[in-house]
Amino acid sequence: QHKRAKIALIGAGQIGGNLALMAVQKGLGDVVLFDVVEGVPQGKALDLYQSTPVDGYSNTLIGTNSYDDVKDADLVIITAGIPRKPGMSRDDLLNTNAKIMTDVATNLKRVAPNAFVIVISNPLDAMVYLFQKVSGFAKNKVMGMAGVLDAARFRTFISMETGVSVADISAFVLGGHGDTMVPLPRYSYVGGVPLPDYPGLTPQKIEEMVVRTRNGGGEIVALLKTGSAFFAPAASAIAMAESVLRDQRRVFPVAVYCDGEYGYKDLHIGLPVILGKNGVEKIIEIKLTAEEKAALDKSAEAVEGLKADLKRLNFI
Ligand code: A3D
Numbered sequence: 001q002h003k004r005a006k007i008a009l010i011g012a013g014q015i016g017g018n019l020a021l022m023a024v025q026k027g028l029g030d031v032v033l034f035d036v037v038e039g040v041p042q043g044k045a046l047d048l049y050q051s052t053p054v055d056g057y058s059n060t061l062i063g064t065n066s067y068d069d070v071k072d073a074d075l076v077i078i079t080a081g082i083p084r085k086p087g088m089s090r091d092d093l094l095n096t097n098a099k100i101m102t103d104v105a106t107n108l109k110r111v112a113p114n115a116f117v118i119v120i121s122n123p124l125d126a127m128v129y130l131f132q133k134v135s136g137f138a139k140n141k142v143m144g145m146a147g148v149l150d151a152a153r154f155r156t157f158i159s160m161e162t163g164v165s166v167a168d169i170s171a172f173v174l175g176g177h178g179d180t181m182v183p184l185p186r187y188s189y190v191g192g193v194p195l196p197d198y199p200g201l202t203p204q205k206i207e208e209m210v211v212r213t214r215n216g217g218g219e220i221v222a223l224l225k226t227g228s229a230f231f232a233p234a235a236s237a238i239a240m241a242e243s244v245l246r247d248q249r250r251v252f253p254v255a256v257y258c259d260g261e262y263g264y265k266d267l268h269i270g271l272p273v274i275l276g277k278n279g280v281e282k283i284i285e286i287k288l289t290a291e292e293k294a295a296l297d298k299s300a301e302a303v304e305g306l307k308a309d310l311k312r313l314n315f316i
Pocket of ligand 1: 010011012013014015016034035036037077080081082083097100103104120121123126145146149177227228229230233
């Protein structure tokens with residue numbers, strides 16, 4: 001007998017609501033929408049539930065303020081936290097969101113100790129590390145979403161520039177989620193052609209797209225003014241969740257725990273991994289050029305800095 005997956009979404013804000021919608025539309029499982037704000041998760045869940053007869057989906061939704069309803073969830077996606085406001089760096093978020101993440105991890109350890117967990121809350125690499133430390137969950141089950149979004153942004157910009165469908169464009173982004181992320185043009189392709197070889201794409205054009213990708217989150221914040229991106233972040237986390245729940249074994253850049261891979265230890269950073277029924281099935285180690293490795297090292301240093309802040313503030 002096939003059991004429906006139970007998907008808990010911790011945080012029922014902009015991303016949380018869209019995660020619920022996309023999870024239902026993909027038939028990924030029954031959805032529990034949790035938030036500390038009373039009424040909002042219940043209202044969003046009920047509204048979404050009422051959309052299912054129209055579209056003929058069979059999954060159920062509930063909204064809640066109680067962790068009892070999250071009990072034995074198979075997969076949890078965490079967006080709890082405050083989003084970045086204009087002029088605020090991701091790191092400014094650290095203090096507030098670290099308190100929230102500690103609370104979430106403590107509760108999930110109690111009610112859903114076997115769940116796969118995808119963290120979205122910023123600053124991403126620090127939050128996924130903190131979640132892992134506080135919960136003690138297996139390292140293959142704790143994943144940070146950032147690279148899928150960053151790569152999707154890069155692919156979108158490449159498509160805008162070349163006029164080629166995003167379906168035939170792949171992109172490769174490594175490192176932490178922030179200004180030091182490392183988009184790799186050499187491993188990005190348009191219809192199978194490496195980006196630097198694609199007709200009309202000058203090194204300057206490629207550099208422009210790389211810079212725009214690095215600033216992709218900030219560009220949206222500046223436009224929205226009252227919050228940060230939510231459609232593409234939700235879609236990205238749902239793709240990761242689907243690969244795990246359906247054992248698709250897709251390759252994604254995921255903020256993953258390093259135990260010596262790429263020379264990093266006790267650190268979460270964005271690396272290419274295979275996602276399947278065990279969560280992180282494998283970290284793919286590729287040979288980087290000296291320049292690429294230096295850029296990744298710089299990114300790792302930025303994440304180490306966040307870790308040091310977490311220690312200084314007594315979160316770990
Ligand atoms: P928002 O719409 O504010 O939703 C966050 C929700 O978290 C709110 O409904 C809060 O009530 C709720 N919340 C606060 N404290 C708790 C708690 N202790 N337990 C449970 N829920 C709580 O924000 P959003 O959905 O736009 O963004 C959520 C997070 O994702 C933010 O930290 C963003 O910075 C981050 N984000 C990350 C990316 C990445 O690529 C990594 C992209 C976009 C946003």
